[in-house]
Amino acid sequence: MKTKxxxxxxxxxxWILLSWSFQPMHLIIGVIVGILVSVTTSDMFVKEPxxxxxxxxxxxxxxxxxxxxxxxxxxxxxxxxxxxxPDLPIxxxxxxxxTTLKSDAGLxxxxxxxxxxxxxxxxxxxxxxxxxxxxxxxVKSQDIEEATRLVVHKFERILKRIFE
Amino acid sequence: MKRLRWFLGLVIITGxxxxxxxxxxxxxxxxxxxxxKRAFFILILCAAFCLWRILLGPTASDRAAALDIMGILIxxxxxxxxxxxxxxxxxxxxxxxxxxxFISILALGKYLEGRRFDE
Amino acid sequence: xxxxxxxxxxxxxxxxxFFGCLGLVRLPDIYNRLHSSIKCVTLGTSSIxxxxxxxxxxxxTGVKALLCIIFLFxxxxxxxxxxxxxxxxSGVKLWDKSVCDKYxxxxx
Numbered sequence: 001m002k003t004k005x006x007x008x009x010x011x012x013x014x015w016i017l018l019s020w021s022f023q024p025m026h027l028i029i030g031v032i033v034g035i036l037v038s039v040t041t042s043d044m045f046v047k048e049p050x051x052x053x054x055x056x057x058x059x060x061x062x063x064x065x066x067x068x069x070x071x072x073x074x075x076x077x078x079x080x081x082x083x084x085x086p087d088l089p090i091x092x093x094x095x096x097x098x099t100t101l102k103s104d105a106g107l108x109x110x111x112x113x114x115x116x117x118x119x120x121x122x123x124x125x126x127x128x129x130x131x132x133x134x135x136x137x138x139v140k141s142q143d144i145e146e147a148t149r150l151v152v153h154k155f156e157r158i159l160k161r162i163f164e
Numbered sequence: 165m166k167r168l169r170w171f172l173g174l175v176i177i178t179g180x181x182x183x184x185x186x187x188x189x190x191x192x193x194x195x196x197x198x199x200x201k202r203a204f205f206i207l208i209l210c211a212a213f214c215l216w217r218i219l220l221g222p223t224a225s226d227r228a229a230a231l232d233i234m235g236i237l238i239x240x241x242x243x244x245x246x247x248x249x250x251x252x253x254x255x256x257x258x259x260x261x262x263x264x265x266f267i268s269i270l271a272l273g274k275y276l277e278g279r280r281f282d283e
Numbered sequence: 284x285x286x287x288x289x290x291x292x293x294x295x296x297x298x299x300x301f302f303g304c305l306g307l308v309r310l311p312d313i314y315n316r317l318h319s320s321i322k323c324v325t326l327g328t329s330s331i332x333x334x335x336x337x338x339x340x341x342x343x344t345g346v347k348a349l350l351c352i353i354f355l356f357x358x359x360x361x362x363x364x365x366x367x368x369x370x371x372x373s374g375v376k377l378w379d380k381s382v383c384d385k386y387x388x389x390x391x
Binding site: 173177199203206207209210211213214216217223224225226228229230232233236237239240243244246247252255256258259262263266269270273274276277278 | 290293294296297300301303304305307308309313316317320321324325327328331332334335338342343344347348350351354355358359361362363365366368369370372373375
């Protein structure tokens with residue numbers, strides 16, 4: 001039941017953003033479509049409903065967004081400068097790092113953030129053992145511990161408080 | 165040799181961008197805003213780079229990657245076109261295109277996974 | 284005033300889009316190409332959509348542009364991830380001057 005309510009609120013928010021008009025007819029259609037979606041597909045998306053009640057997670061999410069956008073802008077300027085340099089100063093390779101996140105949503109957000117972070121792109125995830133394979137355009141260290149400290153640590157610290 | 169190729173590419177690309185910015189291109193559409201006309205032609209230049217990679221790419225995965233990038237560029241096309249024409253439904257096409265291109269790239273990736281690279 | 288700031292954001296987005304597609308032509312192998320172009324094109328197109336939001340204000344078009352930014356940030360890195368994994372599984376080699384490939388070592 002809780003999962004259905006959470007999914008209904010999400011679907012209704014997306015409906016309001018899509019049709020930005022507050023006439024009663026639009027809102028009634030949104031409620032009907034939201035109930036249909038939440039009844040049919042409730043057990044596919046939300047696994048643990050109790051973590052949505054924790055207010056601290058939303059504050060950490062608000063802190064995470066500016067950090068992420070700043071890293072993203074830095075990554076773009078770094079990639080553009082490497083591109084236009086005549087000598088092409090890249091030193092690529094696929095390295096292996098480890099993570100301590102366990103939940104699905106946390107792993108997806110970690111992989112997405114690493115793809116938009118300076119110099120790294122996720123290639124594959126080994127969920128059982130907690131390993132990530134990462135294509136690094138400027139390999140500084142091939143050791144697992146050292147690479148983990150350089151690449152994953154900054155985002156993992158915040159994402160652990162949001163999704164675990 | 166490498167520096168020479170880099171310099172040649174720099175000259176060609178600067179020439180194309182100069183032609184776009186100095187506004188020598190005739191266009192079929194009626195553009196009220198001169199800035200958005202140049203923005204439109206710069207996006208067409210980006211799409212031409214993607215087409216170059218689709219024509220030339222040695223493996224099938226390269227072509228799929230260029231297709232993915234072009235799918236994201238089309239969302240930018242829709243966003244830019246909605247300003248000078250005044251038709252607001254272009255951004256609806258943009259949202260639908262972003263989601264549909266994502267799903268088609270997922271299917272294409274699953275299909276390419278089991279093959280050798282030159283099929 | 285808002286319209287001028289919106290046009291400036293659109294110009295920044297065009298510059299990033301251009302560099303991303305240049306990377307698609309210039310870099311040597313598929314992993315590097317995906318790596319640089321997915322970053323630049325995602326941020327560039329998001330910047331164009333943010334410019335549209337500033338230009339139109341909080342009208343239906345502007346809010347749809349905001350929703351489109353969220354969709355792009357959720358879906359574009361996943362598609363790059365899928366393409367890189369499928370390329371590696373179908374046997375595309377890395378560039379000759381690459382340093383290491385731990386994924387191929389572990390897969391055997």
